[in-house]
Amino acid sequence: MAYDDRELRRRLHQAAEVIVVPDRPLRRRSRAFPILAGAAATALVLVVAVAVGQYLGGRRDQPGAVATSPTPTASLSPSATPSATSTASPTATATSSAKSPSISLPTMAQISAPSGDVVWALVAQGYLFRSMDRGASWELRPLPAPVVNAEIAFVNEREGWISAVGSPATQCQSQSIALWHTADAGANWDRLTPTGIADAQCKGQLSFVDANHGFVVAAAPQQKPVIYRTADGGRTWSASRPLADPPGVTTTPGGPNLQPGRVRGFGSVLLVPVAGPGAGASAAQYVYRSTDAGASWSYAATAANADGFLALVTDTRWLLIVLPGPSQETTDGGKTWHAYQSDYSQAAPIPPDVVFADASVGYATVRGSIQRTLDGGAHWTSIKTPGTG
Structure with a gap:
């Protein structure tokens, strides 16, 4: 901030006038000279400090004077590519600010809804x-x-997992x-060492159906996809x-391949749900089952229409969201299959992510915000977006 030098000089001149000096000149050899000179210098310093402080204080009190402070940034950037073979570190205690950061849309990456009331974003x-x-x-x-390239999977309001993958090799030949x-x-977070997951293929679509059973999809253009599963909370996989x-x-090999989504239990x-090639050159949507x-x-x-994505509401009721409807x-x-009117089709999701917590309550990302349905997907309403206050 720039200050008026003339005003500062005027205040310093006034301050100097209040210092009292002897009427008679003091001889250099007088013993009083050093004492009085030192006292005068000290007084001058004190008065100047007061004058400058008053001047600056007055400037801060004037309208339009803005005091700025550094804005903390909580953006997470990778410090190193995560490796599946790293040794598990001791429990890490994480901290966060009580105030949510301001987020610009579109920002939504993924949602996880373990119940109708609880949703993670x-x-x-x-x-x-x-x-x-x-x-x-x-909150x-x-x-x-x-972490980057992260995904979440929560089974309730407290327990969950987060995965992060490294940059994939050419054509997804390998990825940790x-x-x-x-x-x-x-x-608190525990770093796991997930044994049994090969580096081959790209990884994604993390999901857990309960506290023990989870899944990760591995796929690559040159190979048929596999679904890794764990029965011990993510420690060992097959x-x-x-x-x-x-x-x-x-x-x-090298052509269109099957691309599984997240497993639902x-x-x-x-x-x-699985996206893949259909008859001829068309695409298609499929559902695969495991017992x-x-x-x-x-x-x-096979879904009735390839132009959309599947949302599994129950084991027998599925929605194929088509945009536009x-x-x-x-x-x-x-x-x-039959036509189903849903106002969710009015807004394209970026990226598509629809999760149903039960037969009625579901959440979806729509252009970076979140929408919610309470009637099984017929009607959707926008809800408060995380980080917007």
Whole structure:
């Protein structure tokens, strides 16, 4: 901030006039000279300091004078590429600010809804939020480390996992994965060493159906996709048999391949939506089913329309969100489909992420914000976006 030099000189001149000096000149050899000179110098310094302080204080009090302070940044950037083979570190205690950061849209990366009331949101800038009231309010929760390419999976309001993957090699030939677990809503995170997941293929679509059973999808253009599964909370993993081609479709190395989404659990039945090639040059949407805890997967149904993405509401009711609509619905596990009017089709999701907590309550990302349905997907309303106050 610039100050008026003339005003400062005027105040210093006034300050100098108040210093009292002897009427008679003092001889150099007088013993009083050093004492009086030192006292005068000290007084001058004190008066000048007061004058400058008053001047600066007056400037701060004037209208338009703005005091600025550094703005803390909580953006998480990678310090190193995560490695699946790193040694698990001791429990890390994470901290976060009580005030949520201001987030610019679009930012939403992923949502996880373990119940109708509880929903978690991971935003692209690297923030984790939790809502306990269906999105009416949000609380910033700690992350375990600076992470990129991250995904979350929570099974309740306290327990969840976050994964981060390294940069993929050419054509997804290999990619490492790191995994953390929390049992106290992010206050503490345990770094896991996920054994059994090969570096081959790209990793993603982290999901957990309960505190023990979780899944990670591995896929690459040159290979058939596999779904890794864990039964001990993420410590050890094993690969399923590769997904077989759906009826009438043959995938070839280097050509269109099957791309599984996130696994959903409905009791003893596991379902996973799969995008892939259809007849000829078209694309298609499929559903695969597992009844052996994810050890093997079999083709279950083909969606009625390829131009959309699947949302699994229950084990037999699925929505095919088509943008623009109309959407499609099945209530018999894909045997029959019919048109389904949903106002969610009015806004394209970026990226598409629709999660149903139960048969009625669901959440979706729409252009970086979050929408909620309370009637199984027929009507959607915007809710408060994390980080907007």
